Amino acid sequence: MTTIGSVVLEVPDPEAAEAFHTALGVADAVGARASDAPTSGFRGFTLSLVVSRPSTVDALIGTALDAGATPLKPVAKSFWGYGGVVRAPDGTIWKVATSAKKDTGPATRQVDSIALLLGVADVRASKRFYTERGLPVAKSFGGKYVEFEAGSGPVTLGLYGRKALAKDAGVPAEGTGSHRIVLAGDAGTFTDPDGFSWEPAARPADQPGPAR
Numbered sequence: 001m002t003t004i005g006s007v008v009l010e011v012p013d014p015e016a017a018e019a020f021h022t023a024l025g026v027a028d029a030v031g032a033r034a035s036d037a038p039t040s041g042f043r044g045f046t047l048s049l050v051v052s053r054p055s056t057v058d059a060l061i062g063t064a065l066d067a068g069a070t071p072l073k074p075v076a077k078s079f080w081g082y083g084g085v086v087r088a089p090d091g092t093i094w095k096v097a098t099s100a101k102k103d104t105g106p107a108t109r110q111v112d113s114i115a116l117l118l119g120v121a122d123v124r125a126s127k128r129f130y131t132e133r134g135l136p137v138a139k140s141f142g143g144k145y146v147e148f149e150a151g152s153g154p155v156t157l158g159l160y161g162r163k164a165l166a167k168d169a170g171v172p173a174e175g176t177g178s179h180r181i182v183l184a185g186d187a188g189t190f191t192d193p194d195g196f197s198w199e200p201a202a203r204p205a206d207q208p209g210p211a212r
Contacts, residue, residue, distance in 0.1 A: 002134035002187040003153030005201030007047070007116055010035030010180040011090040020088055023067045024049065024060060029114050029154040031184075032090075039091070041175030042166050044194065046085075048095040048115040054082040055107035060096045061086060069094070072170040077101055085169055091180070093169045114155045115147075116183070119162035119173075120194045126159050133187050153185065162194075 008031045011017040017032035026049065051057055061075050061084045068089040075084035083097030120126040127146045131137060135157065139147040144164070150156040166173035184201040191197045 001136060001149065001151045002185060003151035004116070004155040004157060004183055004185045005153055006031055006184045007155055008033055008182045008184055009090060009092055010037060010178065010182065011092075012036060013090070017088070017090045020064075020067050020069075020090070023063050024094075025109055025111055026114060035178070035180060037178035037180065039175070039177035039180050042119070042162075042169075042171050042173055043091065043093075043175055043179050043181070044119045044162060044165075045179060045181055045196070046093045046095055046117050046119075046165060046169050048097060048117065049111045050113045050115060051096065051098050051110065052108070052112055053098055053100050053103045053105065055103045055105075056110065057082055057084065057096050057098055059107040059109065060111075064088070064094060064096070093171065095169070113150070115158055116155050117158045117160050117165055118192075118194065118196055119165035120159050121162060122193070123159050123161055126193055129193055130157070130159075133190070135187075157183075 006029050009017060011032050014032040014034050018027060021027040021030045057075060064086045069086035072087055073085040081097060081099040082101055083095060085095045087093055123143045123146055135148040137146060138149045146159040148157045163173045179196055183198045185198060187198055189199050
């Protein structure tokens, strides 16, 4: 089964991005490398941190803001749970959320899962594309949303309509240029119908990161 070993964000300042990822506790799954590829507006994806309780949402959103992120959607309750959305200094949109509406204990720093949502033009067509490349479907809601099984990888992949994903993130759907993200996994090298690129996962010694 195809898995995502990590995602690599293409950013102007990889060292600063890695420091942000370390603050959130996701540096093992989210890397960074230098890029000045033109990009504007919504980049067509979001990264979500799924946690166990509202107090942990508050703690991680606070950490992100202290690390230079700007708020897009303030933390709030909704019919699905509790969460908020921020934009990292490098422009990446991060959501922190839980399905729980009440705390059952103190805040922790634990991230239960990382979800990468791609905003696509045609959810059904992109679903076919990915299932043909070895990603089994875990959940599917017609042409609105698809979630694939994570397998042994740390990142779960989901597909959402581009406009719907932008609305969920609190930003306009318009955007041009590079997505500024690469998915590193065991499916080989290819580009999907919406321009998201995959490459083979790097060996541990080759993982991108700040110079040491």
